[in-house]
Amino acid sequence: MVTLELDRVEARYGRKIIYTDATTPAISGGHLTALIGPNAAGKSTLFRRIAGQLAGSGQVRITGADRDDLRYMPQDTAISAALSVYEAVILALKQGRSGWRLSAGELAAVDAILTRLKITALAERQLAELSGGQRQLISIAQTLVSRPRLVLMDEPTSALDLYRQYEVLELLRSYAAETGAVVVLALHDLNQVMRSCTTTIAVAEGRVVAVGPTLEVLSPALIRRLYAIESRVETCSRGCPMMIVDGALEQGT
Amino acid sequence: MSSPTETAPIKTAPTKTAPPDTAAHPYRRLVARRITLVLGLSLLLCLSIAVDVSLGPARYALRDVAATLIWPEAADLQMRVVVWDIRLPMALMAVTVGGCLSLAGAQMQTILANPLASPFTLGLSAAASFGAALAMVLGVALFPAALALMVPINAFVMAMLAALLIFALSSMRGVTVETIVLLGIALVFTFNAALALLQYFASEQALAAVVFWTMGSLTKASWDKVAVTAAILVVCTPLFARRAWALTAIRLGEARASAMGVPVRRLRLETLVLVSVLAAIPVSFVGTIGFIGIVGPHIARLLLGEDQRFFLPGAILSGALILSATSVLSKAILPGAVLPIGIITALVGVPFFATLIFTHGRRSW
Ligand SMILES: Nc1ncnc2c1ncn2[C@@H]1O[C@H](COP(=O)(O)OP(=O)(O)OP(=O)(O)O)[C@@H](O)[C@H]1O
Ligand SMILES: [Mg+2]
Numbered sequence: 062m063v064t065l066e067l068d069r070v071e072a073r074y075g076r077k078i079i080y081t082d083a084t085t086p087a088i089s090g091g092h093l094t095a096l097i098g099p100n101a102a103g104k105s106t107l108f109r110r111i112a113g114q115l116a117g118s119g120q121v122r123i124t125g126a127d128r129d130d131l132r133y134m135p136q137d138t139a140i141s142a143a144l145s146v147y148e149a150v151i152l153a154l155k156q157g158r159s160g161w162r163l164s165a166g167e168l169a170a171v172d173a174i175l176t177r178l179k180i181t182a183l184a185e186r187q188l189a190e191l192s193g194g195q196r197q198l199i200s201i202a203q204t205l206v207s208r209p210r211l212v213l214m215d216e217p218t219s220a221l222d223l224y225r226q227y228e229v230l231e232l233l234r235s236y237a238a239e240t241g242a243v244v245v246l247a248l249h250d251l252n253q254v255m256r257s258c259t260t261t262i263a264v265a266e267g268r269v270v271a272v273g274p275t276l277e278v279l280s281p282a283l284i285r286r287l288y289a290i291e292s293r294v295e296t297c298s299r300g301c302p303m304m305i306v307d308g309a310l311e312q313g314t
Numbered sequence: 315m316s317s318p319t320e321t322a323p324i325k326t327a328p329t330k331t332a333p334p335d336t337a338a339h340p341y342r343r344l345v346a347r348r349i350t351l352v353l354g355l356s357l358l359l360c361l362s363i364a365v366d367v368s369l370g371p372a373r374y375a376l377r378d379v380a381a382t383l384i385w386p387e388a389a390d391l392q393m394r395v396v397v398w399d400i401r402l403p404m405a406l407m408a409v410t411v412g413g414c415l416s417l418a419g420a421q422m423q424t425i426l427a428n429p430l431a432s433p434f435t436l437g438l439s440a441a442a443s444f445g446a447a448l449a450m451v452l453g454v455a456l457f458p459a460a461l462a463l464m465v466p467i468n469a470f471v472m473a474m475l476a477a478l479l480i481f482a483l484s485s486m487r488g489v490t491v492e493t494i495v496l497l498g499i500a501l502v503f504t505f506n507a508a509l510a511l512l513q514y515f516a517s518e519q520a521l522a523a524v525v526f527w528t529m530g531s532l533t534k535a536s537w538d539k540v541a542v543t544a545a546i547l548v549v550c551t552p553l554f555a556r557r558a559w560a561l562t563a564i565r566l567g568e569a570r571a572s573a574m575g576v577p578v579r580r581l582r583l584e585t586l587v588l589v590s591v592l593a594a595i596p597v598s599f600v601g602t603i604g605f606i607g608i609v610g611p612h613i614a615r616l617l618l619g620e621d622q623r624f625f626l627p628g629a630i631l632s633g634a635l636i637l638s639a640t641s642v643l644s645k646a647i648l649p650g651a652v653l654p655i656g657i658i659t660a661l662v663g664v665p666f667f668a669t670l671i672f673t674h675g676r677r678s679w
Contacts, residue, residue, distance in 0.1 A: 075488055114572055135569040141427075142565035143620045147341045149566070152621070155559045156574040161623050168339060185340060203574075 063090035063125035063210045065111070065243045067269075070119035072103075072110035079106045079267045082119065086272060088260060090125070090210070090243040093234055095258035095275065097248060099288055103267045104247040105136055108213045125241075126210035129157060134204040136215040136247075140188045146199055147171065147184045153203035174206045177232055193220040201229060205236065212236075212244045218253070226250075230257040251279060251304050255294075263287060276302060285310065348624045351617055355631040359409065362638040366405040369645045371652070372396055399537075407535035408641040408655070409634040410543035411596040415603065416610025416633020417547070418592040420625065421554065423611055424561055425582045425589075426491045427568075432607030433593030436480060436494075437501025438473045439604055442597040443528050444505045444512070445472030450523045451516040465527070469598035476501050477590030485583055530601040530656025532641060539599045546595055550588045551626065557581060558622035565620050605659045606633050609667050616670050636663055 066087040072080040080103060088094055096104050109115045112133035123131070144152070150171050151163065175181045180198050183191065191199065197220040204212060217233070218226040234257055237244045245262075248254050254261060254275060261278040263271040265287050271278045276294070284292045284304075291307040338346070368379045374393060382389035382397045389397070419432040433439055445468035448454045455464045456471040479501070484494050509528075513521055554561065560581055563571040572578045593607070610633030611625075617632070618624040637655070640662045644653040 133573040135573055140566055143615050148621050152562050
């Protein structure tokens with residue numbers, strides 16, 4: 062089982078400090094973890110810090126996996142490279158491996174992830190000619206193709222239609238269950254979070270404000286504090302919890 | 315008012331099934347196609363070299379030239395000298411210089427994420443011209459120990475100084491690729507102004523020499539120079555080849571590449587060093603042949619894509635091929651004369667390049 066734990070982690074861009082001491086208990090793998098917070102709260106920054114792209118003191122503790130096992134999917138998806146979808150996914154798989162040749166096993170791994178994301182039809186298309194949602198699906202394929210044990214995804218469903226949002230979250234959930242991987246998703250859709258993620262980390266203004274089981278974290282009080290939104294959680298007729306938004310607070314109250 | 319009346323239950327989004335597993339894997343087919351293209355380019359290059367050697371002010375039959383190449387001892391002395399000491403070095407110089415400049419341009423475009431980056435646009439050529447002019451106009455030797463090679467050594471030293479400046483800037487924290495490109499452009503203007511100043515004060519004779527040098531010419535080719543340019547190509551190519559996957563990943567953007575574990579900053583600095591040498595040495599031998607460094611890589615990209623396993627040899631081959639073909643043309647246009655190759659490169663390369671862009675229909679960047 063893989064776990065991820067933050068211990069007084071600092072994250073900064075040059076001199077500009079975003080986090081001073083982000084701390085979480087050990088987050089275990091095997092299920093999905095959400096990272097929520099308003100715009101500019103520091104979700105992407107925390108991911109970059111965990112992925113080792115930002116400097117800062119403190120400890121990111123990983124058990125049950127190597128640092129090489131970590132894959133991070135950044136938020137932006139603009140790509141100008143003259144590469145086909147196949148080449149882009151192979152490229153992600155081949156990083157850190159040597160040799161120009163592709164084994165049958167490697168090719169099978171690429172085929173498998175394209176099939177699971179239902180994008181085999183795109184395999185020979187050029188990256189630059191894809192739609193925004195298609196590009197996001199390719200990014201997801203690039204992130205998962207090497208079967209990492211620690212996955213950080215920054216808004217992986219932001220460009221997807223309803224069907225593909227559902228499919229991707231289901232895929233990620235079964236991926237986590239199969240591999241025992243820690244999978245952390247930055248998400249804005251809180252109903253999605255409630256449906257798919259077992260654990261939730263809430264951040265605001267460079268601080269971790271809550272960590273725990275999703276339904277406990279997403280309390281009306283926290284939603285008010287994070288987003289200045291009045292909300293309630295009700296159970297739908299099939300028994301699943303839904304967040305209903307009643308309105309916005311006056312800013313500053 | 316129309317209301318949405320979708321009734322059919324949607325089970326799945328439309329997805330095509332995987333292609334039947336009959337022949338080779340589609341990716342293997344793509345690779346085979348690319349290898350064929352690379353081999354095709356190599357073949358064209360050999361052909362171009364052969365034609366290049368057979369052409370020149372003295373008209374020899376193709377058969378005699380071939381015989382001289384294969385059995386030099388059997389040929390008559392004059393022919394042996396012309397073919398082996400004049401034409402062959404020139405023909406091979408076109409190949410090595412074209413390959414170096416195109417490879418340099420390709421990797422600059424890769425690490426700077428800019429389709430316009432090349433040794434030319436980053437000021438290396440302008441710096442080299444200025445260095446050469448220093449020698450020709452003022453007789454200033456930047457490396458006094460080798461006076462006979464004053465011009466190429468001056469050119470090389472200035473080009474490396476410019477590269478050093480760009481390198482120093484790039485290794486500062488928080489400097490983006492856009493800043494590097496802007497500095498390069500500033501260098502171009504600075505060195506061009508300094509060159510103009512030198513030309514203004516130059517004697518008529520020196521002025522002519524400077525103008526001729528900046529046009530770029532292969533006529534000063536020699537076996538030594540061929541050996542040096544070939545050697546840097548032979549040294550640099552495997553160094554890039556070893557980093558092929560990482561270099562390709564850089565083209566996905568800095569964030570994505572480092573998310574895949576590519577040490578982007580270090581790779582960029584290492585590449586910058588190799589590229590500077592790759593560009594500075596040929597330029598100091600043959601003068602400014604600017605166009606190859608931009609167009610060679612773009613042709614390779616259009617034909618082969620940006621997987622460095624194919625892009626790398628493709629860029630070298632297409633640069634070598636353009637310059638070699640240009641060398642042929644520069645002799646063929648005016649029989650009996652050899653036009654400076656720097657002039658012809660753009661005249662040949664642009665139509666070819668434009669045709670490729672417009673017939674290919676694919677986005678080139
Ligand atoms: N490259 C950078 N240099 C300096 N400051 C940055 C940089 N990137 C982000 N920041 C700052 O860090 C803070 C957190 O930004 P971050 O991108 O982590 O937010 P986020 O939670 O991902 O927001 P969003 O939901 O909009 O993606 C913001 O105040 C932002 O201005
Ligand atoms: Mg973000």
